Amino acid sequence: MSYVVDFVNVSTVGLESSPVAEALAGLRANEARYFGNKYDLDFTTESAGDVPDLVEYVARVLRERDIEIASIPLEATEFEVEGVRWTYVFYESGLSINVLYTLEPGGKRAVGFKLSDGMEVPDELADKFKFVRQRSKLAGTIRGSYFVVKGEY
Template identity: 70%
Template structure:
């Protein structure tokens, strides 16, 4: 069942099994607020069991671009098409959130972003490859993030 993320009343619906469920819910709400403010778009997620295509696409991009395999289980995912951008998001049990910004008409504006929920360690598969910058969020506390540019066609 899909869930429209409410960034005014943050909920852990769908994320309960995460050891950092509250922080991950805040991170998810932070994404929802961004999409509402920037694109007037409602951020709707699906359980991982219903979002296989999105999860497989993100896994393929990570594997082919950087030989990265995420060890944590995906809990939720979504694909949002706004303007000429396809955004894939996957939220993991560990507290990791990955988004892929894939601009359809501009191959120079494609990237994978990693966000770490407050209270989680950097996953081993990312620790030696990326440096994470910190940012504060009223919804998510301290978010650590990093990214890389996508070079291939997906």
Template identity: 65%
Template sequence: MSYKVNFKTVETTGLESSPVVDALAGLRANEARYFWNKYQHEYVTEPAGDHPELLDRVNTILQERDMVLPYKPLEVSDFVVDGVRWTYVFYENGLSINVLYTLADGGKWAVGFKLSDGMAIPDVFEGKFKFARQRSKLAGTIRGSFFKIKGDYPD
């Protein structure tokens, strides 16, 4: 069942099994607010189990950096806005990953990571990435990093 994310009031729908449920819900709401403010796009998530093809694509891209995530995915979101395809995965431990690429030839390809407020940096990221901090009214302190994708990963 899909869920339209409320970015005015943080709701934990679909994320209840997370030990950092409130922070993860705030992170998800923060993403929804960004897409509404910038593109007037309604941010909708679905259970990760309903879209194994999205998880497979994200996992294949992460292998470019020898990253295998042992975390349980809870929700995904996949959409195109303003010529860019975005795929999000929200994990039970509080991690959010997004993959973005422009649909035009020669465009940008990148993977972004965001850590929910209060969660430790996962071992798989140690020494590979530096995390910048940002404050959010919805999510508290968010730590984020990214890498540019080298390969080509069509749908």
């Protein structure tokens, strides 16, 4: 079932099983606000079980760095804007992963990690990345990190 994320009235729809559901909903709304304001795009997610190909795509890109996420994927989405494919997966732990993949050869390609307010850094990321903090009216304190994608996906 599709869910158009409302960044004005933040909802935990689809994220209820997360121990940090409110913070994860704020993080998801923060992403929706960015794409809504910058690209006039409705940020629409699907239940991860309905789009296993998106979850597997993100997992495949993460294997480039020998990363396997232990948490259960709750929601995912993919869309293309201005020649860039964006794929997001939101996990039960409060983790959000996005893959930014410019479709033209030689363009920007990266994986971004964002941690919801109140969650610990997952063990599978703790020793590999440093996380910086940013404040968000919708999500509180977000901690984020990224890596540049080397492979072709």
